[in-house]
Amino acid sequence: MMAVLTLKTVRPVLVRLHRYTGLLLSGVLFIAGLTGSISVFRTEIDAALNPDLFDAPAPAPAHSLPVSALLAQLKLQRPETQVTALLYRPPAGRAIEVYSSETVAGRKDPVESEIFLDPATGRILGLRPTEGCCFNRRALMSFVYRVHYSLDLGQAGMWVMGISAMLWSIDCVVGLLLTFPLHQPAWRQAFWRQWRKTWAIGLRRSSIRITFDLHRAVSLWLWVVLLGIAISGVALALEDEVFNPVIRTILPTAPSMVDTRLPVQPVTIDQAEGLAAGFVQAHGSGERPAAVLLDPDGGTAMFYLFSNQGTEPSGLGSPMVTVDLKTGQITAGDMPGQGAAGNLVMQMQLPWHSGRIAGTGGRILICLSGLAVCMLVVTGIMIWQRKRQARQAR
Numbered sequence: 001m002m003a004v005l006t007l008k009t010v011r012p013v014l015v016r017l018h019r020y021t022g023l024l025l026s027g028v029l030f031i032a033g034l035t036g037s038i039s040v041f042r043t044e045i046d047a048a049l050n051p052d053l054f055d056a057p058a059p060a061p062a063h064s065l066p067v068s069a070l071l072a073q074l075k076l077q078r079p080e081t082q083v084t085a086l087l088y089r090p091p092a093g094r095a096i097e098v099y100s101s102e103t104v105a106g107r108k109d110p111v112e113s114e115i116f117l118d119p120a121t122g123r124i125l126g127l128r129p130t131e132g133c134c135f136n137r138r139a140l141m142s143f144v145y146r147v148h149y150s151l152d153l154g155q156a157g158m159w160v161m162g163i164s165a166m167l168w169s170i171d172c173v174v175g176l177l178l179t180f181p182l183h184q185p186a187w188r189q190a191f192w193r194q195w196r197k198t199w200a201i202g203l204r205r206s207s208i209r210i211t212f213d214l215h216r217a218v219s220l221w222l223w224v225v226l227l228g229i230a231i232s233g234v235a236l237a238l239e240d241e242v243f244n245p246v247i248r249t250i251l252p253t254a255p256s257m258v259d260t261r262l263p264v265q266p267v268t269i270d271q272a273e274g275l276a277a278g279f280v281q282a283h284g285s286g287e288r289p290a291a292v293l294l295d296p297d298g299g300t301a302m303f304y305l306f307s308n309q310g311t312e313p314s315g316l317g318s319p320m321v322t323v324d325l326k327t328g329q330i331t332a333g334d335m336p337g338q339g340a341a342g343n344l345v346m347q348m349q350l351p352w353h354s355g356r357i358a359g360t361g362g363r364i365l366i367c368l369s370g371l372a373v374c375m376l377v378v379t380g381i382m383i384w385q386r387k388r389q390a391r392q393a394r
Helices: 002-039 042-049 067-077 140-150 154-178 189-197 207-221 223-237 239-250 269-282 341-347 349-354 356-393
Strands: 082-087 096-102 111-117 124-129 257-259 289-294 300-306 320-324 330-334
Touching: 002 042, 002 140, 002 154, 002 356, 042 140, 067 082, 067 111, 067 269, 140 154, 140 223, 154 223, 154 239, 207 223, 207 356, 223 239, 223 349, 223 356, 239 341, 269 289, 269 300, 269 320, 269 330, 341 349, 349 356
Parallel strands: none
Antiparallel strands: 082 096, 082 289, 096 111, 111 124, 257 330, 289 300, 300 320, 320 330
């Protein structure tokens, strides 16, 4: 009885909280939902829009160029290029992608570019700026993705998205509480019998009732997915500022693994790749790295995308291994599925948000969930407008 009375007492407050939080976030959620549903398959869409950049003959394994040779070939063709990331083992039939930073006369900030290479020869197939607007085929998908994670407003936009995701996380819980029957405690069978009705959509009702049913039932069926998207949105937008510090405070975490047993001596980029592959193999994975991030000063190389096919793995993602090129030692190694509870929570945020945690089926579910968020925004505004008109009429 006490629980029922408490819910009845706070329900008017929860209704107002849900209403005004939804109205406040409506624009951001609609944009994030629409661009997010597209971004789930942005690589495939981008490749279809720009086949002249992404398509390349697949070389025989014996003729695949090592990382050092690719970097050398690129340096011959564009001496001013400073490589920051190299996806050097792409899927069959795809070009190698290089992200670079270049200094241009008259510009204070370096120009960021994406360069596409033939995997067999290292020849440049094409290039494009990584920043750009807006609706031509070269820039479309990168623009859509930037809008999704930052509204294309840089760091300020990421704060807007992160704070919005925090409010949305709270609102997901408030919305769930508002679906509970008022007059029955949860330990009685009548509670579950009445709550079951809220999961259904009555198609023979009036238009406003159908709208309300859509808003409530769809949010219930997708509640776990939507709450996970909201929380992972906080993690991706404000990872170091908010999410990781909170997780480290409330859950046990383990530091990254290191390997300092190796002799201290400089290593080449190809030797570093072998060290990273050996480290991952020693910890239970036989996949080879397919991409690397290079430190601007040439001191470290972080290998990731451990996949023999060159594609993003499902589950909790890929290992990440950082090698110090000056000492040949592994200074940081993170293996998905390993570590303390806090590490597992942090590892699952990007795979959940992208849907890759459940493979292709998960990506389709996240895509549909993004469209569902747009529908919830529209139906929520319709419900609010209808009730507002009714109050004005009274």
